[in-house]
Amino acid sequence: MWDFLFSQYKNYDTFSIWLEFIAVIFGLISVLFARVNNILVYPTGIISTLIFIYLLFQWSLIGDFIINIYYTIMSIYGWILWSKRKNEAFEFPVATMKTVDFKKSIILFTLTTVFVIIIYIYFDKFTSWTAYVDTFTTGLFFVGMWLMAQRKIENWIVWIIADLISIPLYFYKGYTLTSLQYLVFTIIAYFGYREWKTYLQKETLSK
Template sequence: MSPIFDWFFQQYENVSSHIVILEIIAVLLALASAWFSKMDNILIYPTGILSTAIFVYILAYYGLLGDLVINAYYFSMSIYGWYVWTRRVDAKHYTPITTTTSKEKQICFFIFVGTLIFIYAVYEIFDRWNSWTAYVDTLTTAIFFVAMWLLARKKLENWTFLLVGNIISLPLYFYKGLIFTSFQFLLFIIISIYGYRAWKQNVNVPETSLLN
C-alpha cells in the first residue's frame, strides 16, 4: 500500500471490521440526510434517525461521550423535527421555511449556554478532561445543539450554525481517528453553503409537498 493510504487509514489498524463497516454506513446515511435537508425533503428524518442510531453505538465503542450525547440529541430532535415538518398550517400547506424571531434567538442562546454547562458536567463526572479535544467537543456540541433545534423548526439560520460546527469538526474527527467521518464533514461544509442558498430562496414560501 502507498504511504499516503497507510497514513490516512492506520487509525483503523486495531479496530474491528464491523465498526468500520458501520461507520461507512452511518456516514452514507448522514450524507443522504444532509442532502435531503438541503432539498427541504422529509426523507431527511428517516435517514438521519438511522445514521444517528448507528453513530451512538460507534461513539459508545470509542468512548467519545460528548459526540455520543450529540448524536443522542440528534435522534430526539429528528423525532421532533419529523413532527414539525409534517404539521399542516392549513388544509393544503405544511410548515414553511422561516427566519428566527427575537424569542427564538433567546432560546438559541439558552440552548447554547445550557449545553456548555451540561457537557462540562458530563466530562467532569466521567473525568474525561484528558485531552484538548474535550474542550472542542464541548463547543461543537453546543453549536450543533442549536443547529439541530433550528433545523427541526425549519429556520434558515440552522445552516449558519451547521457550517461553523462542520468546519471545526472536520480536523477534530480526523485527529480522533474517525477518518471516514472527517471526510463526511468536508461534504457537510459544501452542503451547508448550498443548503443556505437554497433555503434562502424559499423563506416563507408555502409548502405543498414534503418530497421536493
C-alpha cells in the same frame, strides 16, 4: 497518502469500520434531503445517528455520544413538525429567526455546554484539548438541530461553523471517515443555505 488518512483503521475490527461507513452514507443522504427541504431528512438521519450512538459508546466519546442521542430525539421531533399541515400548507414553513429564536438558541447553547462540562467532569474526560472543543461543538450542534426542526434558515450557518470545526477534530481523534463526512456536510450546508434562501425569497415575492 492512504496510510496518512486511514492508517488508524488497521487496529479497528471490520464490523466497526463497516458500521461507520454505513452511518456516514446515511448521514450524507440525510443532509442531501435537508438541502432540498425534504422530510426524508429525518428517517435517514435516524438510521445514521442510531449507528453512531452504538459506535461512539464503544469508542468512549461521551460528548459525541450525547450529541447523537439528542439528534435522534430531535429527528423524531422535527419529523413530527415537518409533517404538520394547516390548510394544505406547512405549519412550520422555511423562515428566518426572530428575536425570541435567538434568545432560545443562546439559552440552549449555554445549557448544553454546561451540561456537557458537568458530564465530562463526572467521567474525568477533560484529559485532552479535544474535550474542550467538544463542549463547544456540542452546543452548536444542539442549536443547529433545533433550528432545523423549526425550519429556520439560520440552521445552515450553525451547521457550517460546527462542521468546519469537526473536520480536523475527528481526523485528530482518528476517525477519518467521519472527518470526511463533515467535510462533505460543510459543502452541502453551504448549498443548502443558498437553496433555502432562494426558496424563502420566492415565497416572499409570491405573497
